[in-house]
Amino acid sequence: MSYHVNEKGYYGQFGGAFIPEMLYPNVEELRQKYLKVMAEPDFKKEFDQLLKDYVGRPTPLYFATRLSAKYNTKIYLKREDLCHTGAHKINNTIGQILMAKKLKKKRIIAETGAGQHGVATATVCALAGLECIVYMGEIDIARQAPNVARMKMLGAEVRPALSGSRTLKDATNEAIRDWINNPVDTHYIIGSAVGPHPYPDMVARFQSVVSEETKWQLKEVEGRENPDYVVACVGGGSNAAGAYYHYLNEPDVKLIAVEAAGKGIYTGESAATSVLGKEGVIHGSKTLLMQTTDGQITEPYSISAGLDYPGVGPMHAHLYETKRAEFISVTDDEAMTAGLELSQLEGIIPAIETSHALAIFEDKKFKPEDVVVISLSGRGDKDLNTYIDYFKL
Numbered sequence: 001m002s003y004h005v006n007e008k009g010y011y012g013q014f015g016g017a018f019i020p021e022m023l024y025p026n027v028e029e030l031r032q033k034y035l036k037v038m039a040e041p042d043f044k045k046e047f048d049q050l051l052k053d054y055v056g057r058p059t060p061l062y063f064a065t066r067l068s069a070k071y072n073t074k075i076y077l078k079r080e081d082l083c084h085t086g087a088h089k090i091n092n093t094i095g096q097i098l099m100a101k102k103l104k105k106k107r108i109i110a111e112t113g114a115g116q117h118g119v120a121t122a123t124v125c126a127l128a129g130l131e132c133i134v135y136m137g138e139i140d141i142a143r144q145a146p147n148v149a150r151m152k153m154l155g156a157e158v159r160p161a162l163s164g165s166r167t168l169k170d171a172t173n174e175a176i177r178d179w180i181n182n183p184v185d186t187h188y189i190i191g192s193a194v195g196p197h198p199y200p201d202m203v204a205r206f207q208s209v210v211s212e213e214t215k216w217q218l219k220e221v222e223g224r225e226n227p228d229y230v231v232a233c234v235g236g237g238s239n240a241a242g243a244y245y246h247y248l249n250e251p252d253v254k255l256i257a258v259e260a261a262g263k264g265i266y267t268g269e270s271a272a273t274s275v276l277g278k279e280g281v282i283h284g285s286k287t288l289l290m291q292t293t294d295g296q297i298t299e300p301y302s303i304s305a306g307l308d309y310p311g312v313g314p315m316h317a318h319l320y321e322t323k324r325a326e327f328i329s330v331t332d333d334e335a336m337t338a339g340l341e342l343s344q345l346e347g348i349i350p351a352i353e354t355s356h357a358l359a360i361f362e363d364k365k366f367k368p369e370d371v372v373v374i375s376l377s378g379r380g381d382k383d384l385n386t387y388i389d390y391f392k393l
């Protein structure tokens with residue numbers, strides 16, 4: 001069994017490209033060219049150089065001494081929080097901006113919810129000198145003022161999505177509409193391992209540098225490339241895809257995916273897609289999706305904006321269905337507690353998304369000799385106000 005995408009763009013029964021006919025030429029151009037472009041030596045060279053000099057890679061693989069002692073196992077943190085702009089998202093936007101330049105695009109569009117992907121996109125557009133338009137729900141613009149300010153400072157235009165619930169899915173609709181109207185000169189940078197084929201595969205490949213580094217870094221300290229477990233939080237699935245990528249076909253490495261249970265899986269305020277989701281189409285791919293009995297998308301909820309997504313990418317839907325990955329859901333309260341714990345045991349304030357991955361140690365037990373690698377997907381500066389309000393600091 002392969003856990004990678006097949007030639008038709010599917011992971012098992014999930015994936016594909018369910019798009020309006022008017023979008024077909026754009027997606028098809030990308031599908032035909034992305035692997036060829038990524039294999040070109042000068043593309044690889046520029047990508048690697050920017051990851052090193054601009055993003056700050058390789059990121060450290062840090063042995064968390066006090067956290068390991070507390071849970072009586074060996075815990076390593078893959079420090080994506082130390083990337084430029086504070087999270088793994090920049091790995092993908094660097095790759096896609098170079099792809100856009102190779103395809104001779106002049107204009108970049110993106111959608112954003114909390115604004116993290118918008119900031120990562122605005123950053124690489126400034127770097128490359130390309131026009132940048134970020135679609136964002138009107139409600140999110142009001143909620144995420146600091147990130148809106150960052151995007152503007154970086155030279156991007158933030159366009160409000162005024163329809164529907166005025167959040168992420170409406171921003172996505174606006175971005176797709178824009179792309180249909182500007183098929184020749186525009187590239188759409190999607191921010192997670194979601195969307196029509198080839199996006200999930202392309203994003204996973206750009207993020208795969210995470211597990212590529214983990215392999216040699218672990219070999220240096222543990223004498224073996226393979227850990228016993230790789231753990232990552234899953235919103236759309238890009239940091240998990242990167243952390244798993246080179247381990248997907250290594251059966252001795254167990255994969256753990258952590259979803260947001262919000263206020264509790266069955267409270268109606270949750271984003272635990274694997275438990276609550278059914279097969280459906282969102283954002284151009286067939287995947288697991290939270291929906292009503294008549295197929296309308298259910299509004300997800302999580303205290304962390306990055307996990308507040310009603311689906312998972314098709315790779316993860318397949319990992320769930322085949323049981324290659326174990327899916328665990330973690331509530332707001334459990335995540336917040338784990339975030340405070342990492343801050344005080346290790347001096348690292350994690351993003352609340354990441355705190356979900358750190359919360360599994362309360363319930364799941366590991367052996368003292370187990371090597372557990374956690375994708376520390378981002379830093380918590382953006383979440384300070386939420387932490388402060390929650391703990392009344």
Ligand SMILES: *Cc1c(COP(=O)(O)O)cnc(C)c1O
Nearest residue numbers: 192235236237238239306353378
């Ligand atoms: C966006 C984000 C996530 C969730 O997105 P994935 O595509 O699932 O990785 C997780 N952690 C951080 C820090 C993020 O910014």
